[in-house]
Amino acid sequence: MLPRTRIAQVLQSGVVGDKIAVMGWVRTKRDSKGGFSFLEVNDGSCMSNLQVIAEKGLPNYESEVMKLQTGCSVRVSGTLVASPGKGQKVELKGEEIHVYGWADPDTYPLQKKRHSFEFLRTIAHLRPRTNTFGAVARVRNSLSHAIHTFFQERGFLYLHTPIITGSDCEGAGEMFRVTTFDLQNVPRTDGSVDYGKDFFGSPANLTVSGQLEAEIYALSMGDVYTFGPTFRAENSNTSRHLAEFWMVEPEMAFCDLDGDIELAKSFLKFLFRHVLSNCREDMEFFNKFIDSTAIKTLEDLVEQDFEHITYTEAVDILTRSGESFEFPVKWGTDIQSEHERYLCEKVFRKPVVLTDFPREIKAFYMKCNEDGKTVRAMDVLVPRIGEIIGGSQREDDYETLRRRIEESNLSLEAYWWYLDLRKFGSAPHAGFGLGFERLLQFVTGMANIRDVIPFPRTPGNLSF
Numbered sequence: 001m002l003p004r005t006r007i008a009q010v011l012q013s014g015v016v017g018d019k020i021a022v023m024g025w026v027r028t029k030r031d032s033k034g035g036f037s038f039l040e041v042n043d044g045s046c047m048s049n050l051q052v053i054a055e056k057g058l059p060n061y062e063s064e065v066m067k068l069q070t071g072c073s074v075r076v077s078g079t080l081v082a083s084p085g086k087g088q089k090v091e092l093k094g095e096e097i098h099v100y101g102w103a104d105p106d107t108y109p110l111q112k113k114r115h116s117f118e119f120l121r122t123i124a125h126l127r128p129r130t131n132t133f134g135a136v137a138r139v140r141n142s143l144s145h146a147i148h149t150f151f152q153e154r155g156f157l158y159l160h161t162p163i164i165t166g167s168d169c170e171g172a173g174e175m176f177r178v179t180t181f182d183l184q185n186v187p188r189t190d191g192s193v194d195y196g197k198d199f200f201g202s203p204a205n206l207t208v209s210g211q212l213e214a215e216i217y218a219l220s221m222g223d224v225y226t227f228g229p230t231f232r233a234e235n236s237n238t239s240r241h242l243a244e245f246w247m248v249e250p251e252m253a254f255c256d257l258d259g260d261i262e263l264a265k266s267f268l269k270f271l272f273r274h275v276l277s278n279c280r281e282d283m284e285f286f287n288k289f290i291d292s293t294a295i296k297t298l299e300d301l302v303e304q305d306f307e308h309i310t311y312t313e314a315v316d317i318l319t320r321s322g323e324s325f326e327f328p329v330k331w332g333t334d335i336q337s338e339h340e341r342y343l344c345e346k347v348f349r350k351p352v353v354l355t356d357f358p359r360e361i362k363a364f365y366m367k368c369n370e371d372g373k374t375v376r377a378m379d380v381l382v383p384r385i386g387e388i389i390g391g392s393q394r395e396d397d398y399e400t401l402r403r404r405i406e407e408s409n410l411s412l413e414a415y416w417w418y419l420d421l422r423k424f425g426s427a428p429h430a431g432f433g434l435g436f437e438r439l440l441q442f443v444t445g446m447a448n449i450r451d452v453i454p455f456p457r458t459p460g461n462l463s464f
């Protein structure tokens, strides 16, 4: 039996006369009056289908080939012939067609018509067989590879930070608890839960960020990065929030906020350039069916400089804008996504790096500025999405950090090791977190974050 050739490879480098076998799923079948059929076969390796010609002479033509429908899985062995049709150079003349699995057209949910993304979410086990979700999966894969390439080429060390942790990185209390307690019968001492009897002997959570552990390694290995799943139990039912999402977090020793921003900008540009040159076919699909500005947006960004303003300047622009926002803006309040989008889409028409936020609205670990009011934080905002990156220079002064932990009502004991890093060989350091799904949303133009991750987890929703 011939080994399997991927359709991407056939369409890229197959030549007339090649004897090959492909395996995949039938997208459509057309029967021609002359006693043959055309099958469109897709194997996920690329957007395009391979056209297969099946002639009446095949031993199973009437018993099987004629009965093939959308969704059936097949192996087709045969010879590549010149394709008279537009678009592809070759098609496959089937000499042997084997059916692996049937798909009853009366019950197979993916029929030729276009389904809504809402409906497709209810069949997350089948949606990767659609053009859109196939393209999302390939771009997601390609960007994952590019992320590693970017950091590896720059000498960063890939660090595996824990999923289960005892600390809350963002100090926001938005964590999922990890326990083996029988919830009907939780051990208590004097009315309060006795975590000493739980699996780890203390409270444990799913991580909201790998940053704190990345800082440990940055302060011994120099430049590190993490790329893994993070979990947030925030009850945000928006098109930009997931309860489980993937984050890329570089952390650099001997680096300040300016160095952090420089890295973030070259990182994003590298990824946009990568997608433009490596995911052409999928990007053309997104450009045609999802967002007609998708490719142009990326092409412009690769050339453009990002705008850079401080939080205080942003508040000024927003209050003087005359816009009526749902959330009014005043110095000291959080910038909401409507404000972020207004700045990127209406004011500057490009990505914006916002820096120097009030310290009250930011996490305890951010380095305090000399003004005593703001911290060396930065958010990168992009059109349509708003915040895509959040980062900062870290507080490296022991006393200041200790005060910040106390001010934030966090426990000094829980952060003893984090404070230790400021006691022994402390050094300026900085890092950021890129939300991987927000990046994918931005690149593909997909409107809802639930459609750029294979199995979305959101409040009230865990069907797969």
Ligand code: 4AD
Residues within 6 Å of the ligand: 169, 170, 208, 209, 210, 211, 232, 234, 240, 241, 242, 243, 245, 247, 249, 250, 387, 388, 389, 390, 391, 392, 431, 432, 433, 434, 435, 436, 437, 438
């Ligand atoms: O701004 P955040 O909360 O920053 C941190 O977690 C830092 N510890 C990162 C660091 O400095 N190492 O989150 C970083 C990014 C956001 O800009 C956003 O893109 C994404 O993570 N993000 C989410 N993406 C999807 N769903 C959610 N619920 C998200 N929350 C944050």
Ligand code: MG
Residues within 6 Å of the ligand: 379, 387, 389, 390
């Ligand atoms: Mg943030």
